[in-house]
Amino acid sequence: MAKVAKSLNxxxxxxxxxxxxxxxxxxxxxxxxxxxxxxxxxxxxxxxxKNKSPKDVVNEIKESGLRGRGGGGFPTGLKWELTAxxxxxxxxIICNADxxxxxxxxxxxxxxxxxHSVLEAMAIAGYAIxxxxxxxxxxxxxxxxxxxxxxxxxxxxxxxxxxENIFGSGFSFNIDLRLGAxxxxxxxxxxxxxSIEGERGMSRNKPPYPAQKGLWGYPTCINNxxxxxxxxxxxNMGAKEFAKIGTENSKGTKxxxxxxxxxNIGLIEVPMGTTLREIVxxxxxxxxxxxxxxxxxxxxxxxxxxxxEHLDTxxxxxxxxxxxxxxxSGGMIILDEDDDMVKISKFYLDFTQDESCxxxxxxxxxxxxxxxxxxxxxxMNGTPEDLEMLEYLAKSVQKTSLCGLGxxxxxxxxxxxxYFRDEYEAYANRTKRTAYFIEEDVCIGCTKCAQVCPVDxxxxxxxxxxxxxxxxxxxxxxxxDVCPVDAILKP
Amino acid sequence: MKSLEELKxxxxxxKKKTNTEKDTSLTRILVGMxxxxxxxxxxxxxxxxxxxxxxxxxxxxxxxxxxCLGECSIEPMVEVYQNDKRYTYCEVNKExxxxxxDEHIVNGNVVEDYLIGQYRK
Numbered sequence: 090m091a092k093v094a095k096s097l098n099x100x101x102x103x104x105x106x107x108x109x110x111x112x113x114x115x116x117x118x119x120x121x122x123x124x125x126x127x128x129x130x131x132x133x134x135x136x137x138x139k140n141k142s143p144k145d146v147v148n149e150i151k152e153s154g155l156r157g158r159g160g161g162g163f164p165t166g167l168k169w170e171l172t173a174x175x176x177x178x179x180x181x182i183i184c185n186a187d188x189x190x191x192x193x194x195x196x197x198x199x200x201x202x203x204x205h206s207v208l209e210a211m212a213i214a215g216y217a218i219x220x221x222x223x224x225x226x227x228x229x230x231x232x233x234x235x236x237x238x239x240x241x242x243x244x245x246x247x248x249x250x251x252x253e254n255i256f257g258s259g260f261s262f263n264i265d266l267r268l269g270a271x272x273x274x275x276x277x278x279x280x281x282x283x284s285i286e287g288e289r290g291m292s293r294n295k296p297p298y299p300a301q302k303g304l305w306g307y308p309t310c311i312n313n314x315x316x317x318x319x320x321x322x323x324x325n326m327g328a329k330e331f332a333k334i335g336t337e338n339s340k341g342t343k344x345x346x347x348x349x350x351x352x353n354i355g356l357i358e359v360p361m362g363t364t365l366r367e368i369v370x371x372x373x374x375x376x377x378x379x380x381x382x383x384x385x386x387x388x389x390x391x392x393x394x395x396x397x398e399h400l401d402t403x404x405x406x407x408x409x410x411x412x413x414x415x416x417x418s419g420g421m422i423i424l425d426e427d428d429d430m431v432k433i434s435k436f437y438l439d440f441t442q443d444e445s446c447x448x449x450x451x452x453x454x455x456x457x458x459x460x461x462x463x464x465x466x467x468x469m470n471g472t473p474e475d476l477e478m479l480e481y482l483a484k485s486v487q488k489t490s491l492c493g494l495g496x497x498x499x500x501x502x503x504x505x506x507x508y509f510r511d512e513y514e515a516y517a518n519r520t521k522r523t524a525y526f527i528e529e530d531v532c533i534g535c536t537k538c539a540q541v542c543p544v545d546x547x548x549x550x551x552x553x554x555x556x557x558x559x560x561x562x563x564x565x566x567x568x569x570d571v572c573p574v575d576a577i578l579k580p
Numbered sequence: 581m582k583s584l585e586e587l588k589x590x591x592x593x594x595k596k597k598t599n600t601e602k603d604t605s606l607t608r609i610l611v612g613m614x615x616x617x618x619x620x621x622x623x624x625x626x627x628x629x630x631x632x633x634x635x636x637x638x639x640x641x642x643x644x645x646x647x648c649l650g651e652c653s654i655e656p657m658v659e660v661y662q663n664d665k666r667y668t669y670c671e672v673n674k675e676x677x678x679x680x681x682d683e684h685i686v687n688g689n690v691v692e693d694y695l696i697g698q699y700r701k
Binding site: 092093094095096097098099100101102111113114115116117118119120123124126127129131132135136139194197198201202203231233234248249250255256257353354355356357358374 | 581582583584587590591593594595598610612614615616618644645646647648649650651652653659665666667668690692695696697698700701
């Protein structure tokens with residue numbers, strides 16, 4: 090018998106990964122602060138408060154090259170510097186834990202597996218920018234993350250790692266939770282702030298940016314969970330060491346949630362610069378059921394698709410943008426040959442038109458019309474003119490919406506239009522087959538298909554070619570699976 | 581917390597209890613208990629290990645609930661740390677937990693059938 094991998098670090102995908110943000114996940118008890126401390130937790134905070142100035146801290150983060158992991162990729166050090174520069178007797182640091190992309194669970198895993206790494210980083214950020222109060226904005230749909238965060242905050246207070254005069258340095262810092270109701274738009278900075286203030290979660294014009302005028306009008310720095318989870322690791326390993334990982338403009342690692350039709354569904358953390366091919370085939374072990382790869386959807390409802398031709402693109406913020414997708418927060422959905430790209434677009438537009446806050450017209454009405462047009466196409470009621478309108482409207486919504494939600498909502502449509510225009514055209518020209526089809530000259534008349542068809546829409550005599558009634562076919566694929574001679578074509 | 585020394589004391593004390601240093605006689609069982617693990621059925625597995633240890637009155641062994649290890653599709657996952665050795669068991673349920681406990685923990689024979697190598701290349 091071949092040697093069996095005994096542990097996680099012996100399997101093939103392990104050497105491809107570098108765990109920084111997830112360094113403690115799965116290794117420590119998240120409900121016990123001592124275990125976090127045993128893995129060097131709170132040492133970075135202690136060292137900073139004893140030996141470094143706020144300016145040193147900002148400079149070290151700048152030197153590390155850390156950029157926002159929520160998707161935008163704004164340099165974290167610069168964000169801290171901008172907030173630190175503002176003169177105000179009150180400032181805030183907010184951890185954005187409003188993870189809402191369908192199929193994404195990076196932040197949840199960090200909050201549930203290693204909550205202290207986020208709390209420590211918030212205290213460090215607070216010291217750097219001059220804030221004494223932090224809020225974790227987390228959605229109520231993450232009850233376990235909330236429970237563990239609450240317990241972690243309590244323990245940190247008991248150890249006086251949060252509270253007054255931490256490490257005898259004179260620096261005081263507290264963290265409280267603010268629970269969101271699960272609106273997607275509240276992941277947008279200004280809508281998030283409105284939600285914490287007790288207002289309806291709606292975005293507003295920028296500037297002023299939160300760094301100038303944020304929560305209750307005070308300078309506010311908002312960082313994503315994964316961004317913060319990197320912070321104390323950067324101080325422990327040194328900014329220079331951290332900056333050695335990754336590509337020229339994207340340093341460190343990125344956590345991705347691999348989902349969709351892939352063998353190894355799960356959470357991975359890879360150095361920036363890893364190619365999609367390595368992620369899909371080496372770490373993800375390829376497509377389930379031996380089907381052909383079609384595309385990777387990244388960035389959720391704000392992102393786009395990456396096709397076979399770009400599989401060797403090294404992952405970083407710029408290169409993904411260049412090929413029409415985006416880093417996003419880290420959701421990665423693998424699509425195979427059977428996935429219908431028009432329907433995938435419709436799925437995302439259904440999501441965004443529902444989640445639009447309704448404040449600005451392009452997003453409120455534009456996403457709704459985009460969705461309706463896609464629906465019309467899929468129902469075979471569309472025309473080539475609809476396709477033109479779809480593209481024109483998508484670009485208009487992108488250009489004129491108020492916030493990131495609307496500006497990025499058309500991305501799934503535009504990106505699939507770019508790479509899979511033929512699929513849209515098949516719907517628009519009404520040449521798209523909606524039913525399975527039997528090739529007459531291949532069929533041997535074995536009757537297997539007719540026996541399994543759940544709606545009895547296959548007819549034919551024994552040993553003679555069978556025929557599927559396209560009006561009745563529900564495209565379930567049962568016939569396709571049983572055909573011994575591959576005579577059946579997919580819709 | 582007033583000083584780094586105080587923090588270091590906690591670190592050293594905890595390391596003895598949790599770490600997998602070679603000279604430790606401690607056996608550590610880690611059960612992945614984030615939302616993913618729990619929804620796959622990790623809670624009964626966690627409880628089973630605790631019950632078995634209590635019943636046998638074993639010492640120098642601990643069961644800890646930890647976060648997500650990343651291999652969501654083969655949860656619940658259980659890791660056993662003994663000295664510098666690490667074993668990862670996948671898709672563990674109550675019955676498999678009993679077998680891992682009887683054969684591996686008590687008798688020292690690793691249960692190859694449930695090891696991660698059977699699930700991942």
